[in-house]
Amino acid sequence: MGRxxxxxxxxxxxxxxxxxxxxxxxxxxxxxxxxxITGQGITQTLDCNESALIVVGTGNYITAVGSCWGVxxxxxxxxVVVDDVVNDITVYGFDQTVLFHTxxxxxxxxxxxxxxxxxxxxxxx
Numbered sequence: 001m002g003r004x005x006x007x008x009x010x011x012x013x014x015x016x017x018x019x020x021x022x023x024x025x026x027x028x029x030x031x032x033x034x035x036x037i038t039g040q041g042i043t044q045t046l047d048c049n050e051s052a053l054i055v056v057g058t059g060n061y062i063t064a065v066g067s068c069w070g071v072x073x074x075x076x077x078x079x080v081v082v083d084d085v086v087n088d089i090t091v092y093g094f095d096q097t098v099l100f101h102t103x104x105x106x107x108x109x110x111x112x113x114x115x116x117x118x119x120x121x122x123x124x125x
Contacts, residue, residue, distance in 0.1 A: 091118050101125040
């Protein structure tokens with residue numbers, strides 16, 4: 001390998017490593033310790049602690065105070081009320097309700113894409 005080829009490879013590698021660190025770096029990151037709620041008919045109030053909230057099951061009523069990095073709901077007939085969502089809300093299944101007071105999360109309603117009805121809304125505090 002000639003000097004020119006070696007130098008070009010070195011520059012390309014340096015750019016490939018350095019550029020992603022400069023572009024699109026999130027301003028916040030989720031903490032360790034996601035909260036998982038799995039079951040049927042659970043009523044619970046919890047502190048999200050800037051982590052992800054994952055609810056799986058049916059007929060659960062979950063109130064999350066504080067800030068959640070993200071919310072994922074799977075199953076049916078769950079109701080989740082969140083103070084603040086930083087990154088995203090993802091909903092699978094049908095007859096799901098996710099309400100949040102603040103934040104500007106990306107919303108992905110996978111159930112609706114498959115013809116099911118879910119409700120995801122910002123509501124006043």
